Amino acid sequence: MTIENAIELGLAGVILYCRKCHREGAVSFDALALPRATPVPEIARARRLVCSGCGGRSVASLPDWAAYTAPGAGQE
Numbered sequence: 001m002t003i004e005n006a007i008e009l010g011l012a013g014v015i016l017y018c019r020k021c022h023r024e025g026a027v028s029f030d031a032l033a034l035p036r037a038t039p040v041p042e043i044a045r046a047r048r049l050v051c052s053g054c055g056g057r058s059v060a061s062l063p064d065w066a067a068y069t070a071p072g073a074g075q076e
């Protein structure tokens, strides 16, 4: 999945997760300012993100499904 795909699906951003200290946080695609062809799993590497908690570089980026609502979901 690329950022483009994720936006088309209605996602607004990703969850960044530190594999070392398990810190995590949500960040929007707007804030990342990456090319839309960037694969979502490559976001942390593309931005050379480091964990704000432990300074580790083993940061994973996952689609932020928590903020996702399917079109029409929950509506009659």
Ligand SMILES: [Zn+2]
Pocket (backbone or CB within 6 Å): 018, 019, 020, 021, 022, 023, 051, 052, 053, 054, 055, 056
């Ligand atoms: Zn960390």
